[in-house]
Amino acid sequence: MKRTTGQDRAATRKWRAATRAVRGGTWRSEQGETSEALFLTSGYSYDDAGTAAARFAGDDDGMTYSRLQNPTVQMLEERIALMEGAEACRTQASGMAAMTTALLCQLSPGDHMVSARAAFGSCRWLADNLLPRFGIETTIVDARENAAWEAAIQPNTKVFFFETPANPTMDIADLEFICGLAKAHGITTVVDNALTTPALQRPIEWGADVVAHSATKMMEGQGRVNAGAVCGSEAFINDVLLPFQRNTGPILAPFNAWIVLKGLETLDLRVSRQSANALKVGQFLETRVPVILHPWLESHPRQDLAKKQMDDCGPLFSVVLDGGREQAHTLLDALELIDISNNFGDARSLMCHPASTTHHNMGPEGREAAGVSEGMLRINVGLEDPDDVIEDLDQALSRAGL
Numbered sequence: 001m002k003r004t005t006g007q008d009r010a011a012t013r014k015w016r017a018a019t020r021a022v023r024g025g026t027w028r029s030e031q032g033e034t035s036e037a038l039f040l041t042s043g044y045s046y047d048d049a050g051t052a053a054a055r056f057a058g059d060d061d062g063m064t065y066s067r068l069q070n071p072t073v074q075m076l077e078e079r080i081a082l083m084e085g086a087e088a089c090r091t092q093a094s095g096m097a098a099m100t101t102a103l104l105c106q107l108s109p110g111d112h113m114v115s116a117r118a119a120f121g122s123c124r125w126l127a128d129n130l131l132p133r134f135g136i137e138t139t140i141v142d143a144r145e146n147a148a149w150e151a152a153i154q155p156n157t158k159v160f161f162f163e164t165p166a167n168p169t170m171d172i173a174d175l176e177f178i179c180g181l182a183k184a185h186g187i188t189t190v191v192d193n194a195l196t197t198p199a200l201q202r203p204i205e206w207g208a209d210v211v212a213h214s215a216t217k218m219m220e221g222q223g224r225v226n227a228g229a230v231c232g233s234e235a236f237i238n239d240v241l242l243p244f245q246r247n248t249g250p251i252l253a254p255f256n257a258w259i260v261l262k263g264l265e266t267l268d269l270r271v272s273r274q275s276a277n278a279l280k281v282g283q284f285l286e287t288r289v290p291v292i293l294h295p296w297l298e299s300h301p302r303q304d305l306a307k308k309q310m311d312d313c314g315p316l317f318s319v320v321l322d323g324g325r326e327q328a329h330t331l332l333d334a335l336e337l338i339d340i341s342n343n344f345g346d347a348r349s350l351m352c353h354p355a356s357t358t359h360h361n362m363g364p365e366g367r368e369a370a371g372v373s374e375g376m377l378r379i380n381v382g383l384e385d386p387d388d389v390i391e392d393l394d395q396a397l398s399r400a401g402l
């Protein structure tokens with residue numbers, strides 16, 4: 001296997017973002033294939049016993065077993081690290097495998113974590129249920145309040161964990177402030193960057209230590225496979241994350257890694273078109289719904305901060321209707337083009353009611369505290385012509401009495 005362009009990795013670090021997304025991390029076999037090869041193998045054979053021993057001793061960096069290394073998976077890991085501006089990356093089977101690995105690999109009983117009230121439902125479950133079971137204390141704060149992060153710090157605080165924008169409330173957290181505060185207190189920040197991808201926001205540039213992803217969403221881009229990734233310094237990935245990952249095995253399958261590699265080739269194009277479509281659809285909806293939570297619209301309370309941290313708005317935003325669950329479900333049931341689906345990042349426009357789906361498990365009180373109201377609808381604007389999406393919303397809004 002050899003690298004295609006720039007044998008030295010430093011050269012690939014000079015590439016601009018779109019080039020990194022298309023070519024980063026590519027290796028070629030002796031066949032010279034242009035598209036990345038898919039290595040469906042769990043094991044590797046060795047020329048002689050001495051080579052096997054050298055590989056296990058770490059004196060030879062060849063592959064040993066696909067729970068530990070796989071060429072297709074490594075291509076993806078190098079590409080994502082390059083795109084995030086991180087020293088290293090390891091991928092996992094799903095976004096939640098990535099979040100769980102990023103947290104459990106570094107937290108122990110007696111440690112304390114501060115995390116954000118508005119978050120993907122399963123991320124809240126980790127903070128509310130899993131970590132406390134293992135003696136890890138957690139405090140939930142409103143991520144939009146800088147002072148709340150500071151007030152939550154304890155002598156045993158090890159990790160800050162949050163996403164921005166948050167799913168589905170579109171809360172924007174101040175990356176530079178929170179990461180700076182963490183650094184001053186020796187706390188590790190873990191930022192879930194699933195909503196934006198490195199094409200729109202690179203938390204490491206604002207001082208984040210660890211960036212975790214659901215690559216299932218915008219990075220994959222066409223709703224086919226689940227995947228996750230964790231990026232950080234070489235010291236964090238090699239010394240903290242890898243011992244946990246290699247021995248517990250939440251690894252990404254080579255086929256799924258290959259699908260995400262192909263998805264990344266078009267990421268730059270997709271995010272810019274889907275962001276433009278999401279802005280157009282948002283501008284239409286703004287005239288018809290009582291509340292819209294869209295980081296690129298004036299009505300968003302942290303529009304300036306969003307524009308500072310993000311290169312564009314991405315495909316996702318939410319609206320809130322006055323008529324609660326009933327009106328929200330009526331609108332969904334009236335859709336003819338847009339699918340009712342809780343996924344996002346897909347090329348198809350998708351819409352869901354978070355309170356009865358992704359955030360159902362939090363219960364009514366948990367949802368209220370997290371800002372997920374009964375009248376909230378979340379939309380992923382896809383790659384269809386935005387005028388067709390607007391026409392569909394127009395007729396569905398009318399049927400819901402709006």
Ligand SMILES: *Cc1c(COP(=O)(O)O)cnc(C)c1O
Nearest residue numbers: 094095096120167194214216227
């Ligand atoms: C979807 C999502 C996850 C979980 O990712 P999976 O690939 O579904 O496991 C985590 N965080 C955020 C912000 C997400 O949107």
